[in-house]
Amino acid sequence: MDAAFHSDLASTRIGILGLGYVGLPLAVEFGKRYQTIGFDINAARVAELRAGRDSSLEVEPDELRTASRLEYADAIESLADCHVLIVTVPTPINAHKQPDFGPLESASRAIGSILKPGRIVVFESTVYPGATEEVCIPIIERLSGLTYNRDFYAGYSPERINPGDKAHRLTTIKKVTSGSTPEVARFIDALYGSIITAGTHLASSIRVAEAAKVIENTQRDLNIALINELALIFNRLGLDTLEVLEAAGTKWNFLPFRPGLVGGHCIGVDPYYLTHKAQEIGYHPEVILAGRRVNDGMGAYVAGEVIKLMVRRGGLTQNSRVLLLGLTFKENCPDLRNTRVVDILAELQDYGLSCDVHDPWANPAEAEHEYGLKLVQQPEHGAYDAIILAVAHREFADWGAERIRAFGKPGAILYDVKQLLPRDAVDGRL
Ligand SMILES: NC(=O)c1ccc[n+]([C@@H]2O[C@H](COP(=O)([O-])OP(=O)(O)OC[C@H]3O[C@@H](n4cnc5c(N)ncnc54)[C@H](O)[C@@H]3O)[C@@H](O)[C@H]2O)c1
Secondary structure (H helix, E strand, C coil): CCCCCCCCHHHCEEEEECCCCCHHHHHHHHHHHCEEEEECCCHHHHHHHHCCCCCCCCCCHHHHHHCCCEEEECCHHHHCCCCEEEECCCCCECCCCCECCHHHHHHHHHHHHHCCCCCEEEECCCCCCCHHHHHHHHHHHHHHCCCECCCEEEEECCCCCCCCCCCCCHHHCCEEECECCHHHHHHHHHHHHCCCCCCEEECCCHHHHHHHHHHHHHHHHHHHHHHHHHHHHHHHHCCCHHHHHHHHCCCCCCCCCCCCCCCCCCCCCHHHHHHHHHHHCCCCCCHHHHHHHHHHCHHHHHHHHHHHHHHHCCCCCCCCEEEEECCCCCCCCCCCCCCCHHHHHHHHHHCCCEEEEECCCCCHHHHHHHHCCCCCCCCCCCCEEEEEECCCCHHHHHHHHHHHHCCEEEEEEEEECCCCCCHHHCCEEC
């Protein structure tokens, strides 16, 4: 006989594995209503959360305190009595741009070691269609000795938050849900529906929900790739891309994308999960991978443009110094993962240029640990031959062109990757 799952919403105990950008806000929302235990393998992360501090800056200390039923744990055994286990661990790619299932596999092993009959395991991490049931469930079955859809159940509910975005929050973004049986799917949908004010969309299967998430980011990646390619063409034609986009954008159905670096661990990474699966089943994606190549080449392109401007101005020597403003993968957010600003840096350093990087949002220790980079806390005045505005942090917008130019020598190049400053205040922009 099938093991009955716990179906009384109000008394549901929830365990969350992974307290990062996705897991913490989720734990906080559930922790306002349900008994919730947030678990992370990173003991330092658990310690800071216990002390009421979130270094990802996604949840303010006041809000952390409102989650009165949320506890933190650094041992998986603490989740043994939870009815629903939600997995929000990273899904990165390896050096060959193939999915790295390490964190998901280890979370699945941890769940398998504590799982009891009747439990529901919900995955939120971004994957390709089929990954939950092909990669994670067999591990859980093997370690727990329980049988899927007889002794325990699963679901998939992808997260759509946008780090640093204070307008689109977990509860105000419609959430896709799914479950491994119709009854489990309805329960999972009701559970999320109780915290998501924007409502839920119950997908017909786990695979549909997985596919929906991965194509959202693939679509965004490709839309930006098209605009990046247009920027490469317009720059050669001597046209300002933003001016063209603003003109085209007056048509009702022209999509408002802007050129730029595509970093972070979602948009530049998730399409590789889909292309990996496509190749596994014998289809070689062309459009998706072409977009990835264009986007991955933008850092080197920006560096080349800056070098050209410096050569033309006669300001390029062995001792030339460049200041990069911004390192994080996006504006007003401390997230350094997979930032493509490092591509600009690597290309400039390849030319032998000495570069300083300043970022008021980035954690200096993390920058050093991840990229071997010592951030400059206060750039020197009048010291640089070129300044690249790489990330549109609000501090840089507040400074404006004049204060930014003051870091440069007379006649220094100012290049604006993010079209943050007025066109006539800079020497070049993407
Ligand atoms: N950050 C976003 O904007 C975003 C948005 C939508 C979806 N996603 C997806 O959500 C997933 C998580 O992303 P994130 O940004 O929250 O990652 P993150 O790196 O911020 O957090 C992941 C956390 O999981 C912990 N962890 C790793 N392995 C673990 C394990 N075996 N058991 C318990 N904890 C473990 C890490 O220590 C870390 O604290 C990824 O699949 C990502 O693609 C992220």
